Amino acid sequence: MIRVARTPCPPSLNPADPDAAGPRELRRLKEKLDQGETLKSDDFRAYGSHAVREDLREMFHGKCAYCESKIAGSQDTDVEHYRPKKGVTEADEAGIRHPGYWWLAMRWENLVLSCQHCNQSRSYHVIIPDGLETEAELRTFLEQHTKSKAGKLNAFPTEDSQWVTVETGDITSERPLILNPVDTDPKHHLDWVLFEGASTVREKDGSPVGESTRRILGLNRRWLEEDRRIRLLEMRRLRNRLIDKLNKWIEAEAPEIAEIYRTTADEYIEDLVALTEDDQPFAGMARAFLELVQKEVAEMEGP
Structure with missing residues:
Protein backbone atom coordinates (compact mmCIF):
# COMPACT_ATOMS: atom_id res chain seq x y z
CA MET A 1 0.00 0.00 0.00
CA ILE A 2 1.29 3.45 -0.90
CA ARG A 3 0.12 7.01 -0.32
CA VAL A 4 -2.07 8.26 -3.18
CA ALA A 5 -3.07 11.84 -3.93
CA ARG A 6 -6.77 12.45 -4.40
CA THR A 7 -7.54 13.72 -7.89
CA PRO A 8 -10.26 16.29 -8.70
CA CYS A 9 -13.86 15.19 -8.20
CA PRO A 10 -15.62 13.90 -11.33
CA PRO A 11 -18.31 16.31 -12.55
CA SER A 12 -21.08 13.79 -11.90
CA LEU A 13 -20.31 13.79 -8.15
CA ASN A 14 -19.60 17.48 -7.76
CA PRO A 15 -21.41 18.52 -4.55
CA ALA A 16 -21.45 22.15 -5.70
CA ASP A 17 -23.56 21.26 -8.75
CA PRO A 18 -27.17 20.59 -7.68
CA ASP A 19 -27.94 19.05 -11.07
CA ALA A 20 -25.10 16.52 -10.92
CA ALA A 21 -25.92 12.86 -10.30
CA GLY A 22 -24.38 12.81 -6.84
CA PRO A 23 -26.31 15.72 -5.29
CA ARG A 24 -29.54 14.56 -6.94
CA GLU A 25 -29.09 11.10 -5.45
CA LEU A 26 -28.41 12.54 -2.00
CA ARG A 27 -31.68 14.49 -2.16
CA ARG A 28 -33.57 11.32 -3.12
CA LEU A 29 -32.02 9.39 -0.22
CA LYS A 30 -33.05 12.09 2.25
CA GLU A 31 -36.58 12.09 0.90
CA LYS A 32 -36.89 8.32 1.29
CA LEU A 33 -35.60 8.45 4.86
CA ASP A 34 -37.92 11.34 5.72
CA GLN A 35 -40.80 9.17 4.51
CA GLY A 36 -39.68 6.33 6.76
CA GLU A 37 -38.46 4.12 3.93
CA THR A 38 -35.47 1.80 4.15
CA LEU A 39 -32.58 2.43 1.79
CA LYS A 40 -31.76 -0.39 -0.61
CA SER A 41 -28.73 -1.22 -2.72
CA ASP A 42 -30.47 0.04 -5.86
CA ASP A 43 -30.79 3.48 -4.28
CA PHE A 44 -27.03 3.97 -4.59
CA ARG A 45 -26.07 4.41 -8.22
CA ALA A 46 -24.14 7.64 -8.74
CA TYR A 47 -20.84 6.24 -7.47
CA GLY A 48 -20.90 3.33 -9.92
CA SER A 49 -20.87 5.25 -13.18
CA HIS A 50 -18.28 4.44 -15.83
CA ALA A 51 -16.74 7.92 -15.52
CA VAL A 52 -16.26 7.58 -11.77
CA ARG A 53 -14.75 4.13 -12.12
CA GLU A 54 -12.34 5.34 -14.81
CA ASP A 55 -11.25 8.30 -12.69
CA LEU A 56 -10.55 5.91 -9.82
CA ARG A 57 -8.56 3.62 -12.10
CA GLU A 58 -6.42 6.57 -13.12
CA MET A 59 -5.98 7.84 -9.58
CA PHE A 60 -4.90 4.45 -8.24
CA HIS A 61 -2.82 3.58 -11.32
CA GLY A 62 -4.99 0.58 -12.19
CA LYS A 63 -4.18 -1.03 -8.84
CA CYS A 64 -6.18 -1.99 -5.78
CA ALA A 65 -5.87 0.86 -3.27
CA TYR A 66 -5.30 -1.67 -0.49
CA CYS A 67 -3.20 -4.59 -1.74
CA GLU A 68 -1.65 -2.89 -4.81
CA SER A 69 -2.43 -5.75 -7.15
CA LYS A 70 -2.71 -4.71 -10.79
CA ILE A 71 -6.39 -5.29 -11.38
CA ALA A 72 -7.72 -2.95 -14.06
CA GLY A 73 -6.70 -5.14 -16.97
CA SER A 74 -7.10 -8.61 -15.50
CA GLN A 75 -10.22 -8.65 -13.33
CA ASP A 76 -13.25 -6.64 -12.35
CA THR A 77 -12.76 -3.78 -9.95
CA ASP A 78 -15.02 -2.62 -7.15
CA VAL A 79 -15.74 1.00 -6.37
CA GLU A 80 -15.16 0.72 -2.63
CA HIS A 81 -16.75 2.92 0.02
CA TYR A 82 -14.10 3.53 2.64
CA ARG A 83 -16.82 4.34 5.14
CA PRO A 84 -19.48 1.69 4.37
CA LYS A 85 -22.73 2.99 2.94
CA LYS A 86 -25.19 0.45 4.39
CA GLY A 87 -23.96 -0.46 7.86
CA VAL A 88 -20.92 -0.93 10.10
CA THR A 89 -20.13 -4.43 11.30
CA GLU A 90 -18.20 -3.40 14.41
CA ALA A 91 -20.87 -0.91 15.48
CA ASP A 92 -23.51 -3.63 15.25
CA GLU A 93 -21.32 -5.95 17.31
CA ALA A 94 -20.98 -3.21 19.95
CA GLY A 95 -24.75 -2.80 20.13
CA ILE A 96 -24.73 0.56 18.34
CA ARG A 97 -27.30 1.03 15.60
CA HIS A 98 -25.48 2.41 12.59
CA PRO A 99 -27.38 3.03 9.33
CA GLY A 100 -24.16 3.20 7.34
CA TYR A 101 -22.62 6.36 5.95
CA TRP A 102 -25.35 6.68 3.32
CA TRP A 103 -24.73 10.42 2.92
CA LEU A 104 -21.15 9.66 1.79
CA ALA A 105 -22.08 7.04 -0.80
CA MET A 106 -21.76 9.56 -3.62
CA ARG A 107 -18.91 11.62 -2.18
CA TRP A 108 -15.65 11.42 -4.11
CA GLU A 109 -13.50 11.61 -0.98
CA ASN A 110 -15.08 8.38 0.34
CA LEU A 111 -14.36 6.28 -2.75
CA VAL A 112 -11.35 4.12 -3.55
CA LEU A 113 -10.61 1.46 -6.16
CA SER A 114 -10.46 -2.06 -4.76
CA CYS A 115 -10.00 -5.60 -5.96
CA GLN A 116 -12.89 -7.88 -5.09
CA HIS A 117 -10.82 -9.91 -2.64
CA CYS A 118 -10.04 -6.87 -0.50
CA ASN A 119 -13.54 -5.41 -0.79
CA GLN A 120 -15.79 -8.44 -0.41
CA SER A 121 -15.84 -10.73 2.61
CA ARG A 122 -14.97 -14.30 1.64
CA SER A 123 -14.38 -17.32 3.86
CA TYR A 124 -12.04 -19.39 1.71
CA HIS A 125 -8.82 -17.40 2.08
CA VAL A 126 -5.62 -19.02 3.29
CA ILE A 127 -3.75 -16.45 5.37
CA ILE A 128 0.03 -16.82 5.50
CA PRO A 129 1.25 -16.45 9.11
CA ASP A 130 4.18 -14.44 10.40
CA GLY A 131 7.53 -16.01 11.16
CA LEU A 132 8.03 -18.40 8.24
CA GLU A 133 11.80 -18.09 7.95
CA THR A 134 12.30 -20.39 4.96
CA GLU A 135 10.42 -21.41 1.85
CA ALA A 136 10.40 -24.97 3.22
CA GLU A 137 8.39 -23.73 6.22
CA LEU A 138 6.02 -21.99 3.84
CA ARG A 139 5.48 -25.19 1.84
CA THR A 140 4.82 -27.13 5.04
CA PHE A 141 2.25 -24.59 6.14
CA LEU A 142 0.45 -24.69 2.80
CA GLU A 143 0.17 -28.48 3.07
CA GLN A 144 -1.62 -28.10 6.41
CA HIS A 145 -3.42 -24.82 5.85
CA THR A 146 -6.80 -23.78 7.22
CA LYS A 147 -9.20 -21.34 5.58
CA SER A 148 -10.16 -17.97 7.04
CA LYS A 149 -12.54 -15.13 6.32
CA ALA A 150 -11.13 -11.87 5.04
CA GLY A 151 -12.33 -8.83 3.14
CA LYS A 152 -13.63 -5.41 4.13
CA LEU A 153 -17.32 -5.41 3.16
CA ASN A 154 -18.97 -3.37 5.96
CA ALA A 155 -16.00 -3.39 8.32
CA PHE A 156 -15.00 -0.03 9.76
CA PRO A 157 -13.45 -0.43 13.23
CA THR A 158 -12.35 2.60 15.23
CA GLU A 159 -9.84 2.88 18.07
CA ASP A 160 -12.42 4.00 20.62
CA SER A 161 -15.48 2.19 19.20
CA GLN A 162 -17.11 5.52 18.45
CA TRP A 163 -18.75 6.26 15.10
CA VAL A 164 -20.58 9.14 13.50
CA THR A 165 -24.10 7.87 12.84
CA VAL A 166 -25.84 10.94 11.42
CA GLU A 167 -25.21 13.16 8.42
CA THR A 168 -24.59 16.22 10.57
CA GLY A 169 -21.81 14.50 12.56
CA ASP A 170 -18.13 15.32 12.26
CA ILE A 171 -16.35 12.35 10.69
CA THR A 172 -12.97 13.96 11.38
CA SER A 173 -13.57 13.06 15.03
CA GLU A 174 -13.42 9.34 14.19
CA ARG A 175 -10.25 7.30 14.66
CA PRO A 176 -10.42 4.60 11.95
CA LEU A 177 -8.44 1.38 12.26
CA ILE A 178 -8.35 0.69 8.51
CA LEU A 179 -5.89 2.61 6.38
CA ASN A 180 -7.15 4.89 3.64
CA PRO A 181 -4.05 5.50 1.47
CA VAL A 182 -5.44 8.86 0.38
CA ASP A 183 -5.68 10.16 3.95
CA THR A 184 -2.73 8.44 5.65
CA ASP A 185 0.74 7.34 4.56
CA PRO A 186 0.74 3.54 4.98
CA LYS A 187 4.51 3.41 5.51
CA HIS A 188 3.96 4.66 9.06
CA HIS A 189 1.74 1.67 9.89
CA LEU A 190 2.84 -1.27 7.73
CA ASP A 191 6.15 -3.13 7.59
CA TRP A 192 7.34 -5.66 5.03
CA VAL A 193 9.03 -9.03 5.52
CA LEU A 194 11.73 -8.97 2.86
CA PHE A 195 14.28 -11.69 3.59
CA GLU A 196 12.32 -14.61 5.00
CA GLY A 197 10.40 -17.51 3.48
CA ALA A 198 7.23 -15.58 2.68
CA SER A 199 6.53 -12.06 1.47
CA THR A 200 4.18 -10.93 4.20
CA VAL A 201 3.17 -7.57 5.61
CA ARG A 202 2.87 -6.83 9.32
CA GLU A 203 2.08 -3.90 11.55
CA LYS A 204 4.87 -1.40 12.06
CA ASP A 205 6.02 -0.59 15.60
CA GLY A 206 2.90 -2.20 17.05
CA SER A 207 0.53 0.03 15.08
CA PRO A 208 -3.09 -1.03 15.79
CA VAL A 209 -4.08 0.57 12.47
CA GLY A 210 -1.54 -1.56 10.62
CA GLU A 211 -2.59 -4.74 12.39
CA SER A 212 -6.30 -4.16 11.83
CA THR A 213 -5.75 -3.26 8.18
CA ARG A 214 -3.73 -6.33 7.28
CA ARG A 215 -6.07 -8.67 9.21
CA ILE A 216 -9.40 -7.37 7.91
CA LEU A 217 -8.28 -6.97 4.30
CA GLY A 218 -6.39 -10.27 4.29
CA LEU A 219 -3.20 -8.67 3.00
CA ASN A 220 -1.32 -11.93 3.60
CA ARG A 221 -3.79 -14.14 1.74
CA ARG A 222 -2.12 -16.94 -0.18
CA TRP A 223 -2.27 -15.92 -3.83
CA LEU A 224 -1.60 -12.28 -3.06
CA GLU A 225 1.47 -13.27 -1.04
CA GLU A 226 2.63 -15.46 -3.90
CA ASP A 227 2.35 -12.63 -6.43
CA ARG A 228 4.22 -10.32 -4.07
Missing part, protein backbone atom coordinates in the same frame (compact mmCIF):
# COMPACT_ATOMS: atom_id res chain seq x y z
CA ARG A 229 6.90 -12.95 -3.51
CA ILE A 230 7.48 -13.25 -7.26
CA ARG A 231 8.14 -9.50 -7.43
CA LEU A 232 10.28 -9.66 -4.28
CA LEU A 233 12.43 -12.49 -5.66
CA GLU A 234 12.97 -10.43 -8.81
CA MET A 235 14.19 -7.54 -6.67
CA ARG A 236 16.41 -9.85 -4.63
CA ARG A 237 18.08 -11.07 -7.80
CA LEU A 238 18.70 -7.53 -8.94
CA ARG A 239 20.10 -6.68 -5.52
CA ASN A 240 22.46 -9.67 -5.58
CA ARG A 241 23.78 -8.70 -9.02
CA LEU A 242 24.17 -5.12 -7.86
CA ILE A 243 26.19 -6.11 -4.78
CA ASP A 244 28.36 -8.42 -6.89
CA LYS A 245 29.20 -5.61 -9.33
CA LEU A 246 29.93 -3.17 -6.51
CA ASN A 247 32.32 -5.64 -4.92
CA LYS A 248 34.11 -6.03 -8.24
CA TRP A 249 34.15 -2.26 -8.64
CA ILE A 250 35.82 -1.92 -5.23
CA GLU A 251 38.34 -4.67 -5.99
CA ALA A 252 39.21 -3.61 -9.54
CA GLU A 253 42.74 -2.29 -9.94
CA ALA A 254 42.34 -0.74 -13.37
CA PRO A 255 40.18 2.42 -13.44
CA GLU A 256 38.64 1.53 -16.81
CA ILE A 257 37.56 -1.89 -15.48
CA ALA A 258 36.22 -0.32 -12.31
CA GLU A 259 34.16 2.08 -14.39
CA ILE A 260 32.54 -0.79 -16.29
CA TYR A 261 31.49 -2.48 -13.04
CA ARG A 262 30.20 0.78 -11.61
CA THR A 263 28.15 1.53 -14.70
CA THR A 264 26.58 -1.93 -14.58
CA ALA A 265 25.84 -1.50 -10.86
CA ASP A 266 24.12 1.83 -11.54
CA GLU A 267 21.96 0.14 -14.17
CA TYR A 268 20.80 -2.39 -11.60
CA ILE A 269 19.95 0.44 -9.23
CA GLU A 270 17.88 2.05 -11.99
CA ASP A 271 16.06 -1.24 -12.52
CA LEU A 272 15.23 -1.40 -8.82
CA VAL A 273 14.05 2.20 -8.74
CA ALA A 274 11.77 1.54 -11.72
CA LEU A 275 9.94 -1.12 -9.69
CA THR A 276 9.03 1.46 -7.03
CA GLU A 277 7.08 3.78 -9.36
CA ASP A 278 3.46 4.55 -8.49
CA ASP A 279 2.08 2.42 -11.32
CA GLN A 280 4.03 -0.69 -10.36
CA PRO A 281 2.36 -3.51 -8.39
CA PHE A 282 3.41 -3.76 -4.75
CA ALA A 283 5.30 -0.45 -4.88
CA GLY A 284 5.05 -0.12 -1.10
CA MET A 285 7.01 -3.32 -0.61
CA ALA A 286 9.43 -2.37 -3.39
CA ARG A 287 10.18 0.98 -1.76
CA ALA A 288 10.93 -0.67 1.56
CA PHE A 289 13.28 -3.08 -0.21
CA LEU A 290 14.98 -0.29 -2.14
CA GLU A 291 15.57 1.65 1.06
CA LEU A 292 17.50 -1.29 2.52
CA VAL A 293 19.52 -1.71 -0.67
CA GLN A 294 20.39 1.98 -0.75
CA LYS A 295 21.75 1.71 2.78
CA GLU A 296 23.89 -1.27 1.71
CA VAL A 297 25.23 0.67 -1.26
CA ALA A 298 26.03 3.70 0.89
CA GLU A 299 28.00 1.53 3.33
CA MET A 300 29.96 -0.07 0.47
CA GLU A 301 30.74 3.29 -1.09
CA GLY A 302 32.12 4.55 2.19
CA PRO A 303 32.55 8.17 3.30
